[in-house]
Amino acid sequence: MDFELTEEQRMIATSARQLGERFGTEYWRKIDAQKAFPTECWKAICEAGLCGVALPSEYGGSDLGVVEMALIIENLAAAGAGSTVGQLFMINPIFGGVSISKFGTPEMKQELLPKLIAGEMNFCMALTEPDAGTNTLEIRSFAEQEGDGWRLNGRKIWITAVDSAQKMLVVARTKKIEDSKSRSDGLSMFMIDVDRAGLTHSAIDKVGTNTLAASSIFFDDVEIYPHELVGTLHGGWRELLDVLNTERIITTAGLIGTSELALKLAVDYANDRKVFGDRSISSYQGLQFPLAQCYAENEAVRLLNYKAAANFDRGLPYGSEANAAKLLAAQVTARATERAMQTMGGMGYSKEYYVERLWRDCRLFRFAPISEEMILNYIAMHDLGMPKSY
Incomplete structure (x- = not known):
């Protein structure tokens, strides 16, 4: 059991973080207000070779795996994008890329995969x-x-x-x-x-x-x-499951990065903010403990999601890990964004400090792409051996 990333994986994570910082919180705040597709950012992701990381090299991909894709999404989310960046990978390299690369005709693969990987076509x-x-x-x-x-x-x-x-x-x-x-x-x-x-x-x-x-x-x-x-x-039906089965891992990666970003924004604000005397509010245990709790839980979710992704890449069962990680990630990120807003007080409710967008966006993933209740059904049946309840 090895918890160390390879040198190649560290380089991929660093590249994703650096690219994400080029399109930071202010970029995402603006296009959120415009309700616009992040065209510039997605094009840059594709040009950097990050879109096709898990797709075949003969069409422009990198022949790597879902572990690498999770690392990319985590770092893009943590650098400013938040949880919705995972959806960009879901609609393109997953819904488009996996379906075509696994089940498309040779002509379909040749026509569509290079365009997808290059960012010239969206799905x-x-x-x-x-x-x-x-x-x-x-x-x-x-x-x-x-x-x-x-x-x-x-x-x-x-x-x-x-x-x-x-x-x-x-x-x-x-x-x-x-x-x-x-x-x-x-x-x-x-x-x-x-x-x-x-x-x-x-x-x-x-x-x-x-x-x-x-x-x-x-x-x-x-x-x-x-x-x-x-x-x-x-x-x-069975082929569709192959397309859908990585949804949880991809969603969880975006949520992990979002929690990381929310906690950073909260801590940076608290370190600068002074209310009663010369001490920053970050020295108060009432603020420290909830943020520290979210950090600990997010790190545990990160490891569980890596296990799910690694199992997927090795052809091993991964459903239990992927479902449990997604359940916990959505709950942790809801708390992390909420506590970040609470740490900032009134400013956390303003668009200027970015957390309100993270809070709004991550709420979707309590019930999408699969609800907490359906995950609990899965765990009860498949992991605990209990009867079907619905």
Whole structure:
């Protein structure tokens, strides 16, 4: 058991931190206010070779792993971006990159992966539906066979970054549930153009993560071409899990970096702030202890997430570690951002001191991409051996 990073991993982490500092808290404050996609930052991430760290080298990637991706996201988040930076990696190298590299045709890989890795093309994934939510097997969007292709009708909701994407990974039924052998039979994945007749989307007004829009999507007789099928027709459920399974690790990495940044902002403020006499407020145990507690918990989550990522890269089971790390990371980051705001008093509530954005953004991850309650269900069933409760 070795807890030391390799020299290459340390270099990757340092490069990510330095790049993140070029696009620090002020950059993210401005684009949050503008509700704008972080185009400049993402382009710089791609130009530095960080986007394709876990993707095949023959298409411009680095053939490394999720450990390295987690290190990159942690450091970008801690340098100023906060938790939403993990979503940039989720929509592109995960939803786009993993689906294509593992299940795409040779032509699809050759056409799309170099553009993704270079930052010339953005992706999104349309999975969640209003009446299904977490229960993916109940999705109703239906792609009906028409000649060699399909016609898609249905609706999706809470789909991230549709407005900035050129390609969309769509998960739909290609068999009706009543005609399927099981609930998981009859799901398929397609990689289609966002700009396509019959596909419309509208943004949802939300509390945070403003740099990446969340949208409702409507499919009205959208044509899907034969070459846009990703993976196995009707057999997309197991393949989809391979695309989704790193979500927790990526999300957790962004939350770990956010806690680190929130604590730094709080300590820097407290060291400078004097209220009663010459002593800074950072000398008060009433402020020290909550921040120290958050630090200790965040470091524990960091190690658990590294274990999940390392297990993934080695082909070992990692679900228990990834789920537990994501559960704890969301809770710790909620407390860390809250305590940072409390340390700053009224200034913590102002946009000038940045913590309010971290606080707003991280709240999403208490229930996305999977809720705390569903993680606890997983732990109860898979780790404790208790019966299914839902």
